[in-house]
Amino acid sequence: MIPVIRFIFACMKPYKKLAMFFFSMQLLDFAFVSLAPLSFKVIIDRAIEPKDMDAFVLILSVLGISGLICLSAGVVSDFVFAKLNALAQKDLRTKLFVHMQQTNIGFFQRTRAGELLSYFSVDAPSIERAMSIILTTGLQSLFVVAVSTIALFYLQWTMALAILVGASAIFIGPYLLGGKARSVHSSFMDQIGLLTGDLQENIKGQKVIRGFNLQRSMTDKFAGRLQALFAIHYRKNAITAQLERIPMISLLLINLTIIGLGSYLALQGHITIGSLVAFFTMYTSMGNSVFNLTFTIPVFADASVSIDRMKQLLDEPKEANGSLRAELWTDKPPEIRFEGVSFRYSEERDILQQIKLDIPSGATAAFVGSSGSGKSTLVQLLLGFYEPNEGRIDINGKRLQDMDRGSFRDRIGVVFQDNFLFNGTIMDNIRMSKPEASAEEVVAAAKEAEIHDYIAGLPDGYDSPVLDEGSNFSGGQRQRIAIARAILRNPPLLLLDEATSALDPISEASINRTFDKLAKDRTVVTVTHRLSSIQGVDRIFVFDQGRLVDSGTHRDMLEAGGYYKRLWEKQSGLTVSSNGQDAEIDEERLSRLPFFEGVDEAVLREIKTLFHTETFSAGQPVIHAGEHGEKFYLIARGQVEVTRRDSASPEGRVRLAVLEDGDHFGEIALLDNVPRTAGVTALTSCVLLVMQRKGLYYVLSNYPEIDARVRRTLKERTK
Numbered sequence: 196m197i198p199v200i201r202f203i204f205a206c207m208k209p210y211k212k213l214a215m216f217f218f219s220m221q222l223l224d225f226a227f228v229s230l231a232p233l234s235f236k237v238i239i240d241r242a243i244e245p246k247d248m249d250a251f252v253l254i255l256s257v258l259g260i261s262g263l264i265c266l267s268a269g270v271v272s273d274f275v276f277a278k279l280n281a282l283a284q285k286d287l288r289t290k291l292f293v294h295m296q297q298t299n300i301g302f303f304q305r306t307r308a309g310e311l312l313s314y315f316s317v318d319a320p321s322i323e324r325a326m327s328i329i330l331t332t333g334l335q336s337l338f339v340v341a342v343s344t345i346a347l348f349y350l351q352w353t354m355a356l357a358i359l360v361g362a363s364a365i366f367i368g369p370y371l372l373g374g375k376a377r378s379v380h381s382s383f384m385d386q387i388g389l390l391t392g393d394l395q396e397n398i399k400g401q402k403v404i405r406g407f408n409l410q411r412s413m414t415d416k417f418a419g420r421l422q423a424l425f426a427i428h429y430r431k432n433a434i435t436a437q438l439e440r441i442p443m444i445s446l447l448l449i450n451l452t453i454i455g456l457g458s459y460l461a462l463q464g465h466i467t468i469g470s471l472v473a474f475f476t477m478y479t480s481m482g483n484s485v486f487n488l489t490f491t492i493p494v495f496a497d498a499s500v501s502i503d504r505m506k507q508l509l510d511e512p513k514e515a516n517g518s519l520r521a522e523l524w525t526d527k528p529p530e531i532r533f534e535g536v537s538f539r540y541s542e543e544r545d546i547l548q549q550i551k552l553d554i555p556s557g558a559t560a561a562f563v564g565s566s567g568s569g570k571s572t573l574v575q576l577l578l579g580f581y582e583p584n585e586g587r588i589d590i591n592g593k594r595l596q597d598m599d600r601g602s603f604r605d606r607i608g609v610v611f612q613d614n615f616l617f618n619g620t621i622m623d624n625i626r627m628s629k630p631e632a633s634a635e636e637v638v639a640a641a642k643e644a645e646i647h648d649y650i651a652g653l654p655d656g657y658d659s660p661v662l663d664e665g666s667n668f669s670g671g672q673r674q675r676i677a678i679a680r681a682i683l684r685n686p687p688l689l690l691l692d693e694a695t696s697a698l699d700p701i702s703e704a705s706i707n708r709t710f711d712k713l714a715k716d717r718t719v720v721t722v723t724h725r726l727s728s729i730q731g732v733d734r735i736f737v738f739d740q741g742r743l744v745d746s747g748t749h750r751d752m753l754e755a756g757g758y759y760k761r762l763w764e765k766q767s768g769l770t771v772s773s774n775g776q777d778a779e780i781d782e783e784r785l786s787r788l789p790f791f792e793g794v795d796e797a798v799l800r801e802i803k804t805l806f807h808t809e810t811f812s813a814g815q816p817v818i819h820a821g822e823h824g825e826k827f828y829l830i831a832r833g834q835v836e837v838t839r840r841d842s843a844s845p846e847g848r849v850r851l852a853v854l855e856d857g858d859h860f861g862e863i864a865l866l867d868n869v870p871r872t873a874g875v876t877a878l879t880s881c882v883l884l885v886m887q888r889k890g891l892y893y894v895l896s897n898y899p900e901i902d903a904r905v906r907r908t909l910k911e912r913t914k
């Protein structure tokens with residue numbers, strides 16, 4: 196109880212004067228409510244029994260006037276409290292929100308959004324309820340009980356003593372059950388958090404759920420969650436009812452005792468009728484107050500759990516911050532140096548190992564490598580989202596860790612793969628990177644990002660609303676708005692993390708030309724898996740499983756023939772038409788597929804014609820697990836995700852791999868004539884070269900040597 200009261204008083208601390216006024220008004224109100232029953236003694240003993248009309252009028256007038264004053268004070272206190280409580284809620288929510296803006300970004304990756312929302316939707320209201328019940332009904336009841344106890348002793352001390360003994364029994368039950376109530380309530384809140392998290396995920400993941408036909412498994416999972424909630428909800432309700440019921444029973448027993456004892460004392464002439472009536476009235480009013488007090492017990496239990504939960508959030512460490520301001524390098528694009536940087540998200544494994552690289556001031560650099568090799572993590576380290584576990588990152592010779600994150604990020608323009616658009620207008624969304632920008636500057640940035648014509652063509656132009664995280668725009672349009680947002684800043688450091696992945700080839704080429712123009716006089720770091728777009732950059736860094744395995748210019752690394760060359764060969768030989776609707780593979784690239792290695796060029800020319808193109812938009816399923824394998828796929832452009840159903844995982848599936856430009860899939864089910872064991876979904880818009888079963892069978896039946904090789908390759912793969 197004490198921590199809850201302390202917390203409530205801490206909430207009112209900034210409003211001391213208002214709180215003092217509230218308590219004074221309440222005091223008047225309470226005084227009248229608790230002392231009014233005594234008037235019976237005065238009226239009966241001084242007016243009714245002696246039949247004194249003057250005394251009667253006087254007593255009634257005093258009672259009426261003081262009642263009016265005190266009740267008016269009560270009404271005023273209601274208004275004051277309404278304001279006090281709303282202010283406290285506002286402060287609490289602000290505190291939570293501000294803290295969330297400052298916590299380490301890893302916190303958001305560890306905690307599901309639904310659980311975070313429940314701090315605002317469940318815990319804050321629970322504290323509001325506690326504050327309102329404890330400071331009004333609770334305080335009033337406590338006051339009435341205290342004053343009534345004194346008055347009862349004054350009226351008849353033996354009966355008062357009997358009440359006091361009985362009243363203490365009222366609180367024993369709740370005291371004993373208190374610990375259990377707290378733990379049950381805490382589990383209930385945890386379950387609510389999980390349920391909200393599931394719901395949030397379900398709403399956001401509807402496309403994937405429909406695409407993979409996961410409605411059934413999602414419903415089953417939700418039913419499981421509801422069942423767990425039901426079990427704890429039932430226990431919570433039962434224990435709350437017990438907390439309220441036990442005092443009611445005790446109260447009833449005391450009532451019976453008082454009626455018996457009081458009547459006996461009056462019968463024996465130990466007390467006057469006036470005292471007896473006043474005693475009963477006072478006792479009834481006290482009983483009601485005790486009864487009301489018992490209702491505050493579950494409220495205390497709820498609030499103390501919510502306070503603990505909020506404390507956990509408020510104890511989350513803030514993002515590290517230094518004091519060096521980035522104005523130090525305003526005149527010069529930054530030089531970036533990673534010196535022996537290692538990093539891990541958790542103790543399990545190093546995501547980056549001993550990375551050492553140097554990007555000169557004003558240079559363009561690209562981070563490339565297979566999916567999961569750590570490229571985006573490097574960008575996040577560069578943004579100061581995380582601290583390296585070993586080594587240091589220097590910006591213009593100054594340790595990034597020592598820099599003030601805010602001023603540093605003010606000088607960065609960043610475009611992520613998934614860019615978030617906020618509710619508001621297009622203008623708001625672009626302008627948020629530079630709030631003071633004029634409308635003309637916003638339009639210029641949109642023109643550079645090649646989205647101006649589209650926006651200008653909308654009925655409301657730049658004032659068109661952005662709804663539901665931008666779902667009223669295509670992936671490409673969202674990306675361009677995000678690019679315009681980054682360009683508007685005119686930043687000395689531009690970070691592009693798969694910034695063009697959602698665009699079609701024409702748009703990608705033209706945006707890349709824009710980026711080339713923008714690269715002048717700034718340092719640009721691009722993360723991409725598409726090597727064709729970074730041939731001209733000054734330095735390419737190639738990563739594999741968290742290590743830097745190759746670096747240099749495109750030409751140097753091709754000549755050196757290392758990891759980069761292999762990546763390049765995987766992606767080359769595949770062309771996509773400028774409208775992104777048709778793809779082609781050349782014979783040389785075909786011969787590098789394990790099946791067709793060493794096959795005659797004439798045969799390859801024939802095989803080539805058996806491919807056709809299929810396109811998929813982000814989120815669209817390519818293969819459903821369990822369906823019959825009819826096609827073999829080669830990714831000409833885009834990224835797909837290979838997943839297996841798994842009811843134990845929160846998403847209902849686990850990711851097995853991410854495949855990208857130059858990778859192929861689908862041949863095992865096709866050749867073995869077995870159902871697909873995994874599902875494949877497009878992560879970005881994809882252009883796939885597809886060979887139908889009959890095409891492949893035609894090749895295999897006409898060219899036995901290919902058939903033998905394919906079988907061999909398959910055997911090796913499925914070993």
Ligand SMILES: Nc1ncnc2c1ncn2[C@@H]1O[C@H](COP(=O)(O)OP(=O)(O)OP(=O)(O)O)[C@@H](O)[C@H]1O
Pocket residue numbers: 304540541546564565566567568569570571572573724853
């Ligand atoms: N917040 C995180 N918590 C734990 N592990 C993470 C987190 N983010 C990424 N990882 C893991 O770190 C590794 C590197 O991920 P990262 O996103 O940096 O790779 P990437 O090279 O950018 O991949 P892609 O090209 O697919 O985006 C992956 O194994 C990934 O699972």
